[in-house]
Amino acid sequence: MDESCCLPTPLExxxxRCPVSGTPGRITPLVTLKALLTPSALATLExxxxxxxxxxxxxxxxxYSPARAYRTADLKVPVYQKDPGDDVPLCYCFGWTRGALLHAWQMEEGHGVVREIRAHVQAGRCGCEVNNPQGSCCLGDVSRVLKTLDREHASS
Known part of the structure; x- marks a missing residue:
């Protein structure tokens, strides 16, 4: 990892907000970073x-923190929000990739995926805090993708 991970923090x-894009970010549990950072990045975790x-x-x-930023190359897994590939997970716990969800939707089984994931969550099987780079449940992302597909299909 190069020195670009360390960011000067102006007082203002x-x-x-992300020091690069200015986008507001949600606090992520430390356990998420510990689980997903590469060994060299983890060695710099504060x-x-x-x-x-x-x-x-x-x-x-x-x-990001006020003193440091970790980029996509610093993670062991691809990040759904940052990688548009079909093989990138939306549901990191149960293996639902963007492509698999699209296929399920095309087979008119997409909303069954939501029910399946929800059943796993309710049964206490998810490990979102250590599997999902967001450190939180994927159901919102999965539902948003399906709603977008529904909306795009309805308007075409």
């Missing part, structure tokens, strides 16, 4: 810092 910078997730798809930064 809002710590809730556990006393508060880290946030940058959802901006055009920004390479995934996690």
């Amino acid at each position: 910078q809002d710590p809730a 556990p006393d810092q508060t880290y946030r997730f940058c959802p901006d798809p055009t920004c390479e930064v995934v996690y």
Whole structure:
């Protein structure tokens, strides 16, 4: 990892906003970073810092604190919000990729995927805090993708 991970922090910078894109980010549990950072990136983690997730798809930064930023190359997994590939997971716990969800939707089974994931969550099987780079449940992302597909299909 190069020195570009360390960011000077001007006093006027809002710590809730990504220092590169300016996008507001949600606080991410430290356990998420510990689980998903590459070994070299993990060696630079400052556990006393508060880290946030940058959802901006055009920004390479995934996690940031006032003193440090971790980019997509610093993670062991691709990040759904940052990688448009079909093989990128939307549901990191149960293996639903963008392409698999599209296929299920085309087979008119997309909303069954939501029910399946929800049943796993209710049964206590998910590990979103250590599997999903956001550190939170994927159901919102899966539902949004399906609604977008429904809307695009309805308008065509």
